[in-house]
Amino acid sequence: MKKNLLLICFFALFAFENLFSSTLYSTASTGFNTSGTWSTIGCGGASCGCTPAAGDDIVICTGYQVSLSAGLITIGPGGDVASITIQSGGTLSMLGAGVMTVKNGGFLTIDAGGSLSVNVFTNNNNSDGVVINGSLLLGGVSPVFTNGNGADITGIGSITIPGDATFKNDGTIFGPTVLPIELLNFNAIVNSEIIEVSWTSASELNNDYFTIEKSKDGLIFSEVILVDGAGNSTSIVEYFDTDRNPYEGISYYRLKQTDYNGKTSFSNIVPVEYHSNGESSISLFPNPVQENTASYISLSQLEGKEVLVVLRDIAGNEIYSKVVISTSNNEIVAIDQEGKLAKGTYLVTASSANKLYSKKLIVK
DSSP states (O other): OOOHHHHHHHHHHHHHHHHHHOOOOSSSSTTOOGGEEESOOOOTOOOOOOOOTOOOOEOOOOOOOOEEEEEEEEEESSSSBBBEOOOOOOEEEEEEEEEEEEEOOOOOEOOTEEEEEEEEEEEEETOOOOEEESEEEEEEOOEEEETTTEEEEEEEEEEETTEEEEEEEEEEEOOOOEOEEEEEEEEEEEEEEEEEEEEEEEEEEEEEEEEEEEEESSSSSSEEEEEEEEEESOOOOEEEESSSSOOOOEEEEEEEEEEESSSSOOOOOEEEEEOOOSEEEEEEESSBBBOOOOOOEEEOOOOTTTEEEEEEEEOOOOOEEEEEEOOTTTTEEEETTOHHHHEEEEEEEEETTTEEOOOOOOOO
């Protein structure tokens, strides 16, 4: 008799909870727990003056950005809500210190064009209700991504994991691209008869290899060389290679990254101007240069022209700049006369008459 009474109470409680559960649609770009955000009528409908509760299905409508900068949203049985759907053009931002957990039996759907930004994301063990056709971005301080044992994430969107994130995948990610590379820079510069290509990654995740590509028109690219990636890395990795058969005139270089499951992504495109017939050019000497030694730039075939010389570090920070009026066909300009540059790699550019010349300077 007691057992039957308990069962009756359980089903009564279940029915009571579902009686008051509903679908809440965002009707304003405000906080997740703000009553003015939600409507039970539909997207853009009149405010219900209510906030999400256990058993509710949440729809973040097109054009609305709902935020929860700190706090927890648990999706699924016994959680804060039953499901969340982010429509195309809708955004849920939890970047401050927001934590989202999807329980087994909960549902998170990010439509194409929709986005979720969160500090800590967990898809619990055996949960299979996460569909990402839009974008999931981890951010904030010490972000964490966990896909639990036996858990599945499906879709055709993307998951972006920054370099300082903790990434744990004991389940399976079907479809969404996990963007694995955080590039700090990508450079291509002329050095005599070759093009030197260099790049630096701050983190790598499941990175198989890089492909240096070049193009005559910036539209159709061809492969130059393959370079093995670091696989998985959370430290800075520097890469360097050369193109010994550059195109004449202006061409374009980019970096293609391929991960272990064949997914690819691309860097920014870098223009390069190369001439093999002795036209205007620049050179650095000595190069490489020892620390505490002066460095100079030679401007060839630029007599009578105004030239802007700029020295930057590998992160792009400007260290030195000077406008020079070249008075000879081989003007010499000191760029670090006192030898104060620290060990590292630098980029020297000289621009004149709508032309840009660049060289890499190495201080040992």
